[in-house]
Amino acid sequence: MYNAVVNVTLKKSVLDPQGQTVLHALESLGFKDAKKVRVGKYFEVAIDAKDHKSAEDRIKAMCDQLLINPVIEEYTYDLKEAR
Amino acid sequence: MKATVVVFPGSNCDSDCFNVMKDVMKADVQYVWHKEASLPKCDLVILPGGFSYGDYLRTGAIARFSPVMKAVKDHADQGRLLIGICNGFQILLEAGLLPGAMLRNKTLSFICKHVWLRTDDTNNPFTNKFKKGQTILIPIAHGEGNYTCDDATLKGLQDQNQIVFRYSSEAGKTGEEFNPNGSRDDIAGILNQKRNVLGMMPHPERSSEQVLGGSDGKQIWESLLVSVKS
Numbered sequence: 001m002y003n004a005v006v007n008v009t010l011k012k013s014v015l016d017p018q019g020q021t022v023l024h025a026l027e028s029l030g031f032k033d034a035k036k037v038r039v040g041k042y043f044e045v046a047i048d049a050k051d052h053k054s055a056e057d058r059i060k061a062m063c064d065q066l067l068i069n070p071v072i073e074e075y076t077y078d079l080k081e082a083r
Numbered sequence: 084m085k086a087t088v089v090v091f092p093g094s095n096c097d098s099d100c101f102n103v104m105k106d107v108m109k110a111d112v113q114y115v116w117h118k119e120a121s122l123p124k125c126d127l128v129i130l131p132g133g134f135s136y137g138d139y140l141r142t143g144a145i146a147r148f149s150p151v152m153k154a155v156k157d158h159a160d161q162g163r164l165l166i167g168i169c170n171g172f173q174i175l176l177e178a179g180l181l182p183g184a185m186l187r188n189k190t191l192s193f194i195c196k197h198v199w200l201r202t203d204d205t206n207n208p209f210t211n212k213f214k215k216g217q218t219i220l221i222p223i224a225h226g227e228g229n230y231t232c233d234d235a236t237l238k239g240l241q242d243q244n245q246i247v248f249r250y251s252s253e254a255g256k257t258g259e260e261f262n263p264n265g266s267r268d269d270i271a272g273i274l275n276q277k278r279n280v281l282g283m284m285p286h287p288e289r290s291s292e293q294v295l296g297g298s299d300g301k302q303i304w305e306s307l308l309v310s311v312k313s
Contacts, residue, residue: 013233014186017187017188017229018187018191021191067140069141069177071183071231071232072186
């Protein structure tokens with residue numbers, strides 16, 4: 001069994017209205033050092049796979065087919081064997 | 084005209100669409116539940132507004148996998164008419180039947196109000212009864228109508244006159260102050276390349292009878308009637 005952690009954010013080229021609003025809220029709280037906020041999504045997926053390579057193929061396929069919308073989002077993932 | 088209204092779990096404008104088809108347009112209309120694998124042979128398929136699957140993951144993202152969607156795609160591939168309104172538009176984007184994607188409204192709030200739209204293309208089955216540049220008053224009700232796409236896609240939409248409706252003033256002026264959700268190029272509704280699929284965020288089915296405060300939306304159904312008859 002493998003555990004995948006997927007982080008999804010809007011592409012750099014896509015304006016993030018949620019992130020901007022959070023940034024403004026941070027500024028109004030006095031966090032003047034906050035300069036940029038991007039809001040994203042987080043998935044934890046447990047994958048039944050025989051080895052690291054096949055788990056990696058599966059999580060990529062899941063991201064590409066459902067978890068993210070490639071028109072506006074991009075993702076990174078971290079994959080570890082479950083203990 | 085024979086029309087089909089597809090019902091997803093969470094659709095909430097299906098009855099409005101059905102009512103307009105049946106009682107206003109006197110069309111032969113039926114509902115089809117999203118689990119059906121086929122559609123009755125019809126001229127027009129309507130994907131109604133609502134919150135299919137609770138808007139889980141992304142708006143329209145799960146509805147795309149409903150069994151009926153393959154039949155919807157076949158219907159469109161055969162050149163027959165398909166309109167997606169609000170959540171229906173979001174589903175068409177997720178299904179790849181129209182290009183682009185939706186983001187949260189720039190205000191982050193759900194906006195429910197009447198807005199003016201400028202009709203920028205009339206050379207299609209949905210707006211052939213309109214005058215080019217004509218403005219109409221139609222309600223919107225959405226939290227994610229902030230249409231976006233990459234530069235190449237936008238250029239394609241512009242060059243091939245696929246942008247049917249833009250948010251505008253009553254006089255037809257566009258600008259940030261008239262765009263409720265921040266959509267790219269003030270887009271409110273777009274066509275596919277074959278011009279038989281329209282997605283739009285505003286709700287013509289809520290503005291097809293004067294008793295509901297306006298009937299500007301009725302012209303879309305009347306245009307479709309012309310297209311189907313010809």
